Each structure stands twice: as structure tokens, then as C-alpha cells.
Amino acid sequence: MDNLYEFSKAYQFGFDLRDVPLVCDCNVQPYHNLVAKWLKTMWKDFYEIKCAGPSKLKGQLLFKLDPIEFICEKSTENGCQKGCSCIDQPERNTLNINCSNAQLSKMPIIPTSNFSKFVHLDLSHNFIKDINASYLKRLSFLDLTGNRLSHVPEIIITQLDNATIILSHNKFLRAIPRNMQFRSLCNTTLSYLQLDCGCDNVWIEQWLRSKECKSKHEDLTGFMCLVPGTGLIPAPKFKEDMVVCDAxxxxxxxxxxxxxxxxxxxxxxxxxxxxFRYEIIVIWLRINQTNKNHDNYVYDVALSLNEDDDELRKWVTLNLIPNLKRYSIYRPYFDSDFGDVRDSAVAKTFATCRTFLVILSESYLEEGVGDSDEHPERSWTENEWKFAWHQYRSDYSKTVIVINYDHLSSYEVKHPQIRAVLRVGHVVNFGNHGPEDEFFHDVIRKIGPAGSNGRIRRFGPGSQQTDFVAMPGFLVPKE
The missing domain is CATH 1.20.5 (Single alpha-helices involved in coiled-coils or other helix-helix interfaces)
Incomplete structure (x- = not known):
């Protein structure tokens, strides 16, 4: 069975596993936890499964054992540092690593665990000077007793925020980081340390007073302060007024x-x-937008949409364009001359357009298909957006308007420039305006007045038309 929960499909059956040579280690613990409580009410004799290993559990009934005993010992081949012992104990959600007296001069490597989230690490009585390691946030316990620490960075204490720390007997450690004051003394042991106490660490007085752990006074045994002019005193007796901090x-x-x-x-x-650099650019362009003579442009509006979306193209043809009939409109997928290189034609024509109307659908920026997976061809819409954005940035009289056709959130759009326009630019959300005429009124208001070319709406290369009939995906001139 691929999943333990598949047992539920055979609930009415019994499984006799009594002669299976089951090793009662950490791999058994998750099964034991799921089954043990249930067996208290549904016990049957063929549930009397006995362990075949390890040796200390051999012959004992699986469901009579304390799950604390289900452990796995990691070897050096499984990632345990040489000289250390690594025992995975899933019942306590802890990987126990004991490297005490292992002659280590740097932080050890630790194995991975499929069962335990936390790591209990004993590094006492080694030669470690630097305790930086990638796994510090996983530690629930760190014993550094009797090492060669001389400095503990604040970032280390931050990463060990949820761990018990023992720093005792580090004779080269003369200062502790300031953010130590936010830790509880109940999970901090500083016995037999001698700190240099001056103006930089007067906070120690308040910390030892406010964070006192009454049940663990021994954790401060031998914790001393060397105060200039006073000498060596127990750290809990250090007072701010013992030092003179000049101006x-x-x-x-x-x-x-x-x-x-x-x-x-x-x-x-x-x-x-x-x-938010693109959002800042869009806001700057909106603030500095100028009202240049609209008659200076060949087209009032350039449309950009996913032309392969039949439903979208039909809506544009039958609904959007008829409501924008006052404007001269350029549609790259329809108005480009046959035989032209489309990218070049679009880039050239976009330079003569005043407003770029982008109809944003889920498929707007679908990646094209190229010669290989490593070098895919750009989609038409991606190039159209690139040309529109370049024109928008370089000419303050131009604008970009987004019709959010599929109600996309800015968090769903990976393209940073389009995401910025959705957040702070000209956006009309499709279908959120009640009556449809209100929606088109909002679009027209954002486009602004038509230029003199708006009286002639171009329809195909070189043609002029003011009357039309609709067919799916196209507008056809009336006879």
C-alpha cells in the first residue's frame, strides 16, 4: 500500500502480521501513533505483533512498548559527523546529536531526518571558535560548554531564539551580544564566564533583574563581571552607577x-x-502626462489582446470596437499589411498611436513556441506590450489602459510592468460596472477625446469604413 490511510479501505478485514520480522525503530513510530489508541477498543489476538529487532526490543509486543523507544541511529554514511552519535527520536520530534569531546574545531555536519523537526546538539568540550551554521534555526538545544568562543554575533542569538543555549566555561568569551537581553534566563546558562562590564553592557543589570529564572539560580554560578575601578564581582551585583560613561x-x-x-x-x-520601481515609474508618468495635440497621431487607440482566444476576440469585435467607433483604432492582428514582418510593422505603427488599450486575460502573456525549450519564441502579445511600454515611457502624452478582462489580481500577474499598471495605473475591471454602457463609458473617459482621425476608423490596410456587420472574429463591410 502506498499510503497508511489505505488501511481504512479494508477496515472490516484483519491483518495478521505476527510472523513478520518487524524492526521496531523510528520507522515504526508513525504507525504506532496512528494505531495504538484505536487498538485499545478494537483489540484482537492477531494484533499481538512482536519486534524482531533491535536486540533490546526483540520479542517484545509492539503495542505494549513506549514509543519513546522507537529510535534510529544514524551512521557516518547517513550524514552523522565522525566522532558524534546521531539518534533520531520521532516521538519527541527531535534528532539528538552528541558530539561532546569529539575534538571538533568547527560546527559539525548534521544528518537529515524524515521524522523529526528539531535538533538537540551537544558540542561540549571541543575547540570551536565560530558557531555559524545553516541549521541554527532548527536547534532546540545547543550546549557549547568548554569551547574556545571569543565572540558571539547578534545574528547567531537571533537564529537561536527558540533554543536552550549553554555558554558555560568559555574562558575566552569576554562579551555577550546586546540582544541576549531579550532571552529568558530559564533557557540560557552562563555559569563560569567572566565578562568585561563597562558602558557598552550596562544593560546586563536590568536583564538579570527582569529575566530572572528563580528555579535555575545555578545557571549563573560563577558568572562574573570585571568592572573598571571595582574589580571582579558576581554579574548579578553589577550596577550601572559603578561605571562612569563620559559625554x-x-x-x-x-x-x-x-x-x-x-x-x-x-x-x-x-x-x-x-x-516597486515600475509602480513608481507609472505614477511618475501619470503625474507628468501632457495633453499633446491629439491630431498629431494617426491612431487614437492601439489594441493588444490574445488573438487566439476566440471568445475574447468575438467580444472585442462585437462589443468593444462598436462602442469605440469615434476613435481611429489599430489592431495588429488585423490591420497589418500582408507580407510585412509583424514585429517591425507593429513597432513602427505603435509610434503613431496615442493610447494603448491592453485587454488582459489569463493567456495574454502565454509563452510562444520556438525552436527549442531553451530558446522559445516570444508571443505576439509579449512583443506588443514591449513596444507599448517603450512608447509609454518615452512620450508623456501617451498612456496605457488595461481592461482586466479575467479579473486578475496583481499577485497573479508575474510580468512586473503589467503588475505595476494593475496597481497604480489606468485599469478598467471588466464586468464590475453594472450596466455594460457604464463599463464602456469608463473606457472612453480614460481614453479621452478623439483626434480628427477618429472620424475615420481604419479597417484593414488602407481602407476606411464607418458602417459594418459582425461575424465571429471579424467585421465585414456591408454591401
Whole structure:
């Protein structure tokens, strides 16, 4: 069976597994958890399954065992660091790694687990100086007793926010990071440390007072402060008034704080500008849009849509274009001259258009099919958008209007420029205007007045037409 829950399909049957040589290790624990409570009310004699291994559990009844005993020991071949023991204990959702006295000078590699989320790591009595590692956020326990730490970066303490930390007996460690003050002393052990206590760490007094863990006083045994002019005292007795912080240090501290705040602000602004750069461009173009003489353009409106969508093309032909009959309209899929290279013709004609009306559907930016998967051909709509965006950015009198035909959220659109227009540009949501004439009125209002060319709506290369009949996908001149 591929899935344990398939057992439910055979609920009325029984499964006699009594002679199966089952190894009662970590792989058994998930099954045991699912079945054990149920068997209390549905017990049958053929559920008396016995373990064939490991040796200490051999012969014992599976469902009489404490699931704590279902463990797997990882070998070096399975990713356990040489000199360490790695035991996966799914019942506690923990991978226990013991590297105490393993002669390590750097953080060990740890194996993966298919059962446990957390890691309990004992690195006591080694030679580790740097505790940076990619898996720190997974740790629920970290013992660094008796190592060679001289510095602990603040980022490390942040990553170990949910872990119990033991830093005892690190004789080279003279300072602890400031963000340590946000940790509880109940999951922090600092015994037999000697810190240099001065103006930079007067926060220790308040921390030890406010974060006191009354049930674990021994965790501060031998935790000492070397105070200038006072000497060595227990850290809980360190007071701010024992040190004199002159104005120069205070000013330098303030300047450092201001500088850090300013750099942080610059970083935030920089990230904001980077992630919303196209939104900023669209807002800037809207603010600076000018009303250039509309008669300077050959076409009032250029349409861009997925021409392969029959329903969409039919709606454009039978509904949208008749309501825009006051404007001269260019449709790349219909009005390009036969024999022209379409991309070149569209780029050239878009330069003579004042408004780009993009009908955004789910398939608008579907990727084209090219010679290979590595080099797909651009879709027509993607090129049309590229030409429209270039014209929009380079001429403040032009505008882009998006008809959101399929009610797409900006989060559903991967194209950054179209997503920006959806957020802060000219958008008309299809079908959200009540009566249909209100929808077309909104589109016309955003396009603005027609130029003198609007009295002649081009229909095919070089032709002129003011009257037409509709057929699916096309407009055909009346006889």
C-alpha cells in the first residue's frame, strides 16, 4: 500500500502480521501513533505483533512498548559527523546529536531526518571558535560548554531564539551580544564566564533583574563581571552607577545609533524602490502626462489582446470596437499589411498611436513556441506590450489602459510592468460596472477625446469604413 490511510479501505478485514520480522525503530513510530489508541477498543489476538529487532526490543509486543523507544541511529554514511552519535527520536520530534569531546574545531555536519523537526546538539568540550551554521534555526538545544568562543554575533542569538543555549566555561568569551537581553534566563546558562562590564553592557543589570529564572539560580554560578575601578564581582551585583560613561562615549554612541538608523532607512528605501520601481515609474508618468495635440497621431487607440482566444476576440469585435467607433483604432492582428514582418510593422505603427488599450486575460502573456525549450519564441502579445511600454515611457502624452478582462489580481500577474499598471495605473475591471454602457463609458473617459482621425476608423490596410456587420472574429463591410 502506498499510503497508511489505505488501511481504512479494508477496515472490516484483519491483518495478521505476527510472523513478520518487524524492526521496531523510528520507522515504526508513525504507525504506532496512528494505531495504538484505536487498538485499545478494537483489540484482537492477531494484533499481538512482536519486534524482531533491535536486540533490546526483540520479542517484545509492539503495542505494549513506549514509543519513546522507537529510535534510529544514524551512521557516518547517513550524514552523522565522525566522532558524534546521531539518534533520531520521532516521538519527541527531535534528532539528538552528541558530539561532546569529539575534538571538533568547527560546527559539525548534521544528518537529515524524515521524522523529526528539531535538533538537540551537544558540542561540549571541543575547540570551536565560530558557531555559524545553516541549521541554527532548527536547534532546540545547543550546549557549547568548554569551547574556545571569543565572540558571539547578534545574528547567531537571533537564529537561536527558540533554543536552550549553554555558554558555560568559555574562558575566552569576554562579551555577550546586546540582544541576549531579550532571552529568558530559564533557557540560557552562563555559569563560569567572566565578562568585561563597562558602558557598552550596562544593560546586563536590568536583564538579570527582569529575566530572572528563580528555579535555575545555578545557571549563573560563577558568572562574573570585571568592572573598571571595582574589580571582579558576581554579574548579578553589577550596577550601572559603578561605571562612569563620559559625554564623549555617549555622543559617539548616539552618533553610531543615528548612523545605523540612517543606513537602515536607506536600506528600506532602497528595497522599496527596487521592488516597486515600475509602480513608481507609472505614477511618475501619470503625474507628468501632457495633453499633446491629439491630431498629431494617426491612431487614437492601439489594441493588444490574445488573438487566439476566440471568445475574447468575438467580444472585442462585437462589443468593444462598436462602442469605440469615434476613435481611429489599430489592431495588429488585423490591420497589418500582408507580407510585412509583424514585429517591425507593429513597432513602427505603435509610434503613431496615442493610447494603448491592453485587454488582459489569463493567456495574454502565454509563452510562444520556438525552436527549442531553451530558446522559445516570444508571443505576439509579449512583443506588443514591449513596444507599448517603450512608447509609454518615452512620450508623456501617451498612456496605457488595461481592461482586466479575467479579473486578475496583481499577485497573479508575474510580468512586473503589467503588475505595476494593475496597481497604480489606468485599469478598467471588466464586468464590475453594472450596466455594460457604464463599463464602456469608463473606457472612453480614460481614453479621452478623439483626434480628427477618429472620424475615420481604419479597417484593414488602407481602407476606411464607418458602417459594418459582425461575424465571429471579424467585421465585414456591408454591401
Amino acid at each position: 564623549k562615549e555617549t555622543i559617539l554612541g548616539m552618533l553610531a545609533g543615528i548612523n545605523s538608523s540612517f543606513l537602515g532607512l536607506l536600506l528600506i528605501v532602497g528595497l522599496f524602490v527596487y521592488f
